[in-house]
Amino acid sequence: MANNIQAIRGMHDVLPEQTPLWQYAEQIIRDILGAYGYREIRLPIVEKTELFKRSIGEVTDIVEKEMYTFEDRNGDSLTLRPEGTAGCLRACLEHGLLHNQSHRLWYYGPMYRHERPQKGRYRQFIQLGVETYGLPGPDIDVELVLIMDRLWKKLGLRSKVQLQLNSLGTIAERSIYREKLVSYFQQHKEHLDEDSLRRLDTNPLRILDSKHPAIAQLIADAPALMDDLGEDSLNHFKGFTSALDQLGIHYEINSRLVRGLDYYSKTVFEWVTDELGSQGTVCAGGRYDTLIEQLGGKANHAVGFAMGIERLLALLENQGSIPLANAVDVFMIRVGEKAEQEGLRFAELVRDTVPDLKLLVHCGGGSFKNQFKKADKTGADFAIILGDDEVSRGEVGVKSLRNDQQQQTLTQQQALAFLQTHYAPSREMD
Numbered sequence: 001m002a003n004n005i006q007a008i009r010g011m012h013d014v015l016p017e018q019t020p021l022w023q024y025a026e027q028i029i030r031d032i033l034g035a036y037g038y039r040e041i042r043l044p045i046v047e048k049t050e051l052f053k054r055s056i057g058e059v060t061d062i063v064e065k066e067m068y069t070f071e072d073r074n075g076d077s078l079t080l081r082p083e084g085t086a087g088c089l090r091a092c093l094e095h096g097l098l099h100n101q102s103h104r105l106w107y108y109g110p111m112y113r114h115e116r117p118q119k120g121r122y123r124q125f126i127q128l129g130v131e132t133y134g135l136p137g138p139d140i141d142v143e144l145v146l147i148m149d150r151l152w153k154k155l156g157l158r159s160k161v162q163l164q165l166n167s168l169g170t171i172a173e174r175s176i177y178r179e180k181l182v183s184y185f186q187q188h189k190e191h192l193d194e195d196s197l198r199r200l201d202t203n204p205l206r207i208l209d210s211k212h213p214a215i216a217q218l219i220a221d222a223p224a225l226m227d228d229l230g231e232d233s234l235n236h237f238k239g240f241t242s243a244l245d246q247l248g249i250h251y252e253i254n255s256r257l258v259r260g261l262d263y264y265s266k267t268v269f270e271w272v273t274d275e276l277g278s279q280g281t282v283c284a285g286g287r288y289d290t291l292i293e294q295l296g297g298k299a300n301h302a303v304g305f306a307m308g309i310e311r312l313l314a315l316l317e318n319q320g321s322i323p324l325a326n327a328v329d330v331f332m333i334r335v336g337e338k339a340e341q342e343g344l345r346f347a348e349l350v351r352d353t354v355p356d357l358k359l360l361v362h363c364g365g366g367s368f369k370n371q372f373k374k375a376d377k378t379g380a381d382f383a384i385i386l387g388d389d390e391v392s393r394g395e396v397g398v399k400s401l402r403n404d405q406q407q408q409t410l411t412q413q414q415a416l417a418f419l420q421t422h423y424a425p426s427r428e429m430d
């Protein structure tokens, strides 16, 4: 017999038991973004390879070794998006959204990177991306932090994550710093590992991001970019941090925070946790004004962040006890031919009358006992019971599945009124 086909390594199914947790987080995310006036944009999962090479940068981990790139049947080189920033900006430029306007946007969906799968690191993973355009900041940089801060609080995770900040200055400031850094590492070349040696020529700032324990001290003693910032970059950073101070949002300045991608300038930040081992960055972002010109647009402003939803959910799972709604509120049991027919009709009436109620009608027959067992398994609050006797009298049985109270017999109208009072539209998960 042939082996069963399995999913691709690093790409996971979300099974029905897990979806309520996803939906819980997704609803909170949507509500919070809505409360700040952000609008959703939906983007293709596949883009031209060139888009990512030009935006993310040729000598980044993503472009060098993580992209899912393939030739389509026309011979064009296409790539499954490894992140959303490039595609979002491509779409806004293509549709002329950036002419004298500002935008606050978000998107949500799968990203693809060919990495070594491990906890918190997958080959298909879900990101929430938030991008703003046309706003020079630092007030908008602050707004993004406020959104994330509110999200952590609403999810009960605020004490699990810490905010780290840095400024990457402008391209010109970075190139002065880059020379200093190269000459510093050149002097200590014999201590560098193979990856860092390669980066010394291609992308020396990335050495600061190295997790190699042997060079941790070397990195700690390296010159800091902050010392080479010009007045404009410094003022931007001061404006950003002093607003956070006034709002009482705690942060740490981490001069080694350089982010993996080439397109950042000025503000960069990460929200990190020590609960997820080495996959400790849950959310990351920053300002990328220059990317707009790099992709053919007019000089403009952009700042955004991306959040890894699997890492967010891992934190929620560690936390335990989240009030998730049941998939089924009421389970309908039908025994007998007439009851089966009448049950379908009555179930529609229930759904017309109490649209918020989640009613599952048992299909496939079976005894009362057997159907009650199935009802219990769904976690429903109540069973509605129809046998041919009830049908002939226009009645239904109602039995709580949460306590031992006796089954009641009600007219159909009484049963509808009962369900209405139990499942009023204002019912909330609390």
Ligand code: ATP
Residues within 6 Å of the ligand: 083, 113, 115, 120, 121, 122, 123, 124, 125, 126, 127, 259, 260, 279, 280, 281, 282, 283, 284, 285, 306, 307, 308, 309, 310, 311
């Ligand atoms: P890391 O340093 O962990 O590789 P990154 O700098 O490559 O992260 P970004 O490109 O900034 O990550 O993506 C933003 C967020 O998306 C990360 O902070 C993380 O939460 C999530 N993320 C990135 N790569 C993966 C992955 N392979 N699997 C799951 N989540 C990921």
Ligand code: MG
Residues within 6 Å of the ligand: 061, 260
């Ligand atoms: Mg990475």
